[in-house]
Amino acid sequence: MLGVGLIGGAIAGAVLAATDTGRPEEPTGFEEARTLWHSVPVDTLFPRTLAGPGAGPGTAARAWTRVVVAPDAPCSTTTLSRSVLTSLRSVGCDRVVRATYTDATSSSVITVGLVFTQADPAAMRALGSGIGADLPPALAGPGTVAARFGDGQRASWWTRALPDLPVVVYSVSGFADGRRVDTPQPADQAMAAGQTTAPAQAGLGHEAKGVADRVERGLRKAATAAAKENDR
Numbered sequence: 461m462l463g464v465g466l467i468g469g470a471i472a473g474a475v476l477a478a479t480d481t482g483r484p485e486e487p488t489g490f491e492e493a494r495t496l497w498h499s500v501p502v503d504t505l506f507p508r509t510l511a512g513p514g515a516g517p518g519t520a521a522r523a524w525t526r527v528v529v530a531p532d533a534p535c536s537t538t539t540l541s542r543s544v545l546t547s548l549r550s551v552g553c554d555r556v557v558r559a560t561y562t563d564a565t566s567s568s569v570i571t572v573g574l575v576f577t578q579a580d581p582a583a584m585r586a587l588g589s590g591i592g593a594d595l596p597p598a599l600a601g602p603g604t605v606a607a608r609f610g611d612g613q614r615a616s617w618w619t620r621a622l623p624d625l626p627v628v629v630y631s632v633s634g635f636a637d638g639r640r641v642d643t644p645q646p647a648d649q650a651m652a653a654g655q656t657t658a659p660a661q662a663g664l665g666h667e668a669k670g671v672a673d674r675v676e677r678g679l680r681k682a683a684t685a686a687a688k689e690n691d692r
Contacts, residue, residue, distance in 0.1 A: 486581055487581060487624035487625070488683075488684060488687050489625065489680070489683030489684050489686060489687040490581060490624065490625055490626060490683075492683050492686035492687050492690060493576075493625045493626055493627055493679070493682075493683040493686070494554070494576060494578075494626055496576070496679065496682050496683065496686065497532055497554075497555050497557050497574065497576050498532065498555075499686070500682050500686075502529055502559075504678065504682050505557060505559075505574060505675070505678060505679060505682065506526055506529055506557075506559035506572070506675065506678075507526070507678060508525065508526050509523065509524065509525050509526070510523065510524040510525075510526075510561065510670075510671060510674045510675070511523055511674075512524065512670045512671075512674060515666060515669075515670035515673070515674075516663055516666050516667075516670070517651075517663045517666055522563060522564070522666070522667070522670050523563070523564045524561040524562065524563055524564075524570065524667075524670075524671055524674075525561060525562055525564075526559055526560070526561050527560055527561065527562050527569070527601045527604040527605055527606050528559065528560045528599060528600075528601030528604055528606060529557075529558070529559045530557070530558045530559070530599055532555045532556065532557050533555065533556050533557075533558075534555065534556070535548065535553035535554070535555070535556055535575065537597070538597060539556040539558065539573065539597060540553075540556060540573075540575065540596065540597070540630075541592060541593075541594045541595055541596045541597070541617075541619070541630070542594055543590075543591060543592055543593040543594045544575065544591055544592055544596070544619060544628060544630065547587055547591045547621075548575070548577055548579075548628070550583075551577055551578060551579035551580075551583045551584075551587070552577060552578025552579065553575060553576075553577050553578070554576045554577060554578060555575075555576050556573055556574070556575050556576070557573065557574050557576075558571060558572065558573040558574075558599045559571070559572055559599070560572075560598075560599045560600070560601055560604075560606045560609065561671055562604075562605045562606065562636060563667060566605045566636055567635065567636050567637070567662075568633055568634065568635060568636055568662065568663075568664060568667050569598075569605060569606040569609045569613075569633065569634055569635075569636045570631055570632070570633040570634075570667050570668055570671045571596070571597075571598050571599040571606075571609070571631060571632050571633075572629070572630070572631040572671050572672055572675050573596060573599075573629070573630045573631070574627055574628075574629060574675065574679060575627060575628040575629075575630070576626065576627055577626045577627065577628065578626070579626050580626075581623075581624065584621055584622060584623055584624070584625070584626055585623045587621035587628070588621065591619055591620075591621045591628065592617065592618070592619020592620070592628075592630055595611075595614045595617050595632055595644055596614075596617055596619065596630045596631070596632045597611070597632075598610055598611065598613065598614055598632055598634065605636045606636065608636075608637070608638030609634055609636070609638075612640045612641070613634035613635060613638060613639065613640060613641060614632050614633075614634050614641060614644050615633055615634045615635065615641040615644050615645070615658065615659040615662070615664045616632070616633050616644060616645050616646065616647050616650045616659040616664040616665040616667070616668045617630065617631060617632040617633070617644065617646060617647060617668055618630065618631045618632075618646070618647040618648075618665075618668045618669045618672045619631075620672065620676070622676070625679065625680070625683055627679060629672050629675065629676045629679070630672065631647075631668045631669070631671050631672035631675075632668060633647075633659075633664040633665075633667040633668040633671075634664065635662065635664075641658060641659065643657060643658075644659065645657050645659045645660065645665065646665075647664075647665035647666075647668045647669045648665070648669075649665070650664060650665025650666075650668075651665040651666055651669065
């Protein structure tokens, strides 16, 4: 149903070579990535387990286990934050695929989503970092550790429009015990030194960014593999 380089590949991919006509070259795997949401297995886009060496506070190791996967869905406020949905109206939004993970202690839960767009490379670069100004929806998993993960439990989030693939990656984290979080905090703020908020103290900024980073890496690997296959 669904569909790397390292994160540094995002930087390399954003620097586009010029063709003989003077127009930027499309990044490798850009067109192939559009269909990954239905052309690769779910375990490719959302592996059953994710390893995060150095991904926690103080470079502590993290590991996450997938507890629920949602069917692919249309772009709406059920699957996207309002800021992402608004930003994508001008470029077109195809489908959203989502999964929820828990950490090794089952104390935190993290929903991660991949948003497949109709944007061209220039449009993706133009979306910039301000695309995710508000919290994405959480994906609960009845009968799992994420059963109580809802809007009130969202604590920290991360959103990134990829400059070299037509995809937006987002994640949102919270406590697995269902406690409410009155003041959610973006992951980059929650990870900053000296923060004393509940999301920061619990490492939920690191959880959100860590899961999003690893799913993004898997997406890049799948896009690169699809491009190589097409070149054969």
